[in-house]
Amino acid sequence: MTSGLKARWNRWVSQRIPRSDSQRFHQRNIFILPSGAGVVFTVLLVIMLITGINYQNSLIYLLTFLLGAVFVAAMHQTHRNLAGFELTLVQPGEGFAGDEIPFVLRGSSPRDDAIAIAFTLPASSGVARRTIDTLTFMEGDTDDLTVLVPAPRRGLQGIDRLRVETGFPFGLLKAWSWMRPEGQGLVYPRPITPPLTMTDIGEGDESAQLRAAFGHDHAEIRPWRAGDMIQRVLWKRYARTGEMVIAKWEGDQGSPHWLDFSAFPGAEAELRLSYLTAQVLERDTAGQVFGLRLPGQVIEPDSGELHLRRCLRALALFGIHQPGTADASHLPSAQSARAAV
């Protein structure tokens, strides 16, 4: 019952506040209610009035009316504090799945002070509600705010709702609204270094193991971290020194120039994408030329920043339906370019 009501309410709010990268708060989209303290305060006013009536005390009447009037005036003030405030999505974030990706928003208050505006991300689908910050925008002020949004899965990640709330001046009332940005951030697959094609991890010495893996002696080693295949740990060294290290993977799989979705037989599609992401990153770091083959999509071998972005983007959006015309503007670079104008 309550969840049904909640869903209805959410639908209503979504209709009331259309998705937009720029939101100006005004009468139509600001909600205002007494806060918990405000409810107690009204109860107190009633008690005061009863005290005044029962003791026939005029001054208590006066105080009650005075505080009641202040409460009503506070309603006006609190509303006004938020009204006229503007919030714009400057740059949707990008990052890897499992990380928090930063969205940059710009707040400004052209005509009035907006004091102590609190930003929160409401709880949604398993992610706990989180408080971002409380900022004050004096008249004409502009200030940026970075919202870290947890991105559990690759693909497009937006901010469903950013709650903008203020209780100023007295905290007896709260005026709030939501920003529902349209722009979405790109979430790349979480890079996972692909395992070795485990053929012969013999009983030989460490260098033999490395040779077996990479065909040369110059493998770099790095500390083990979560997500690395356990088979790639240099166990000999672990036995000797107690350090869990793995050889940094630099060998090729298949063609030297191509990173191929089909190169990981048996692995699930998501895992393949993670492998490919790791490979793309490593190739790019090494400055190598590489191409990417995904089912239905081929990116010709190239190198450089733009190429990296194309590849990562292809990996992020692989198999994900992209909304028609608007998607071009969601390229982070394009967005920043627009914001910079």
Add this chain to the structure above:
Amino acid sequence: MRRRELAGAAPAGPSAKGYPEKLSSRALLWLMLAFAILVTPQWDRLPWWLLALCIVLASWRWLAQLGRVRLPGRLIRLAIMAAAIAVYVATVKGRFSVDTASSFFVLAVGLKWLETRTARDFYVLFFILVYLATVNFLFQQDIGWALLNLTGVTFLFIGLQVLNAPRLKGATWASWRRLGVMLLKTLPIVVLLFVFFPRMPPLWSVPLVSNQARTGISDTMTPGSISDLAQSSERAFRVTFGGKIPSHRDRYWRGLVLDQLEGETWVQGLRQPFERAGMVNIDGGIGALEDDEYDVLLEATNQRWAFALDGSMAVSGNLVSMDGDLFRLRRPADTAVRYRLAFEDSPEGVASVQPVLSPSEHRQYLQLPIKGNPRTRALARQWASEMDKPLELANRFLQRLKTDAYFYTLRPPTMPEDGIDALLFDVRRGFCAHYAGAMTFFLRAAGIPARVVVGYQGGSTGAGDEYLIVRQYDAHAWVEVWLSGSGWVRVDPTAAISPERIESGLRDAVAEEGSFLEDDWASPQRYGDIELIQWASLRLDMLNYQWTRWVVGYQGQSQMNLMSRLPGNLTLRELGYVTAGLIATALLVAAQVTAARQHRGRPSDPVRRSVDRWQRLLRRHGVKPVTGETPEQLARRASGQYPQARKLLHAFAALVNKHYYGAGDMTPADRRALKQLIPATRHAIKSRPGGSR
């Protein structure tokens, strides 16, 4: 432009409730200042240990805020709390009144200081302190105290603003300005509410504000008791006369009759019938005073007795007439009370009813202790055998006081044994209570029924001679003697010794002695001969008197009285409607003002506004306008999704084009059409479901 990089998940940010976690020092300081102010009106009734405890705990909290000391742990807090509450319970001894309740509030605030860590605690204190301010109004209604109380509440609201924007620099002045503007804007509605809010009768009976004894006459009299009162210049009551103010010597304000002597102490022998305390002492009389009426504004005494001149009758409903020509209030005067009396029409008419004393009354008014003061008794018996008319005997006694060297003094020596003998035969120095007691004793010993009356005598006029101020040092005791045929007749031995006391007051009576208010340095009355002080003090009293009569005293009947003078003759119920209407109007005006402010931010071009609305409508229904798109293009795209609205969409786009790019032939009819197309389009879009996303 600054850029702020903030970890979203940082736990150091505001708490889940949205309140800042640690209290800002400035907010705490305002709260403490407000507490200090709001406790001030209570200072004379609070036990000293409670004040000390509050100061210590608040200082502790403040030092902790500065980081000098640590706040106590849970155990110590509990120990302090238990100890303080135990002491409190021991002090209160189960008496319950607003007085004890308010000291409990103070105690609660004091203890809460150690637990004030979060904004939530701040609000708890805020609520308690607001109610403490409310309760303060029950004790003190003077204009000065009222202003102080309101200042305390103001400080609370400044503190709240600081609390809610702790990072704002230089916010205090802005907070004052904001609050001031809010109060100014709402002042008219507050005043209207104050005047029109229906003053209902009390809903239920409430405990007395206080039942502690206060400065003032008491219901017993020892020889020294009234001279103690003479050291106080506190106000007892103020009187406005409808006619002329009676002369000083006729202003005997009767309060109590003491008819039984127990040892050295005169007490009330005839027990007053017990009467339950009424709800409140409202109904103090309304309308202009008649010529023979007078209006008394009694300060809180926590007692029932009301003071009245000889030959008065009750006019206001809060008075009850008692035996002995006395008046009692329906409820102890736990706050200031106004009541109204009138002089009885014709003294002759009253005298026509032959007054009689019942045998038991006769016995009571002759009661004396079995032994003591033998010389007085002997003299009384001797005189009684020499003359048989009680009046002559009384006059002879007065004559003796007048001609022999008897003195009226505020510094009588102590007369421990057979005090009356010592006074009459040896020491011959005493205050009114001494002489009144002695004379009553003497008359009774001579077989003449007599009684002591205590109350006030005299009083000085306030500013402009418009009303009379009676102070504690006007307290007086005199004698009434029973004369068969004329009833109780007042005789005042003090008048025989010191006519100045009766003619012009205590100041002149003890002028030579220099003992007037000798311990009361701060009292302006002490400096009555300095004109400026006198003038200022009288002006202030005038202000307070008017304040108390018209603002504090604006209650049930006075409201109805005012309303009956307004056209429409409003009743309580209609006043309720008026109030509701006022509140509704105020809210409406506030909403209008808000809307007007919003309007300023909106595009002034009505066509632009229509286009905005049109785009919003389409956006809501899944057709997102793209930047750079012409209205035509948007209409075309929308028509693809909602073919049924095609005509309307294109008509709208055509009109927009006509406005912006046309030859200036846009007619007002076109503009109206533009407006009307929007609801029509909405209707068309909704007419076939499934289009919405």
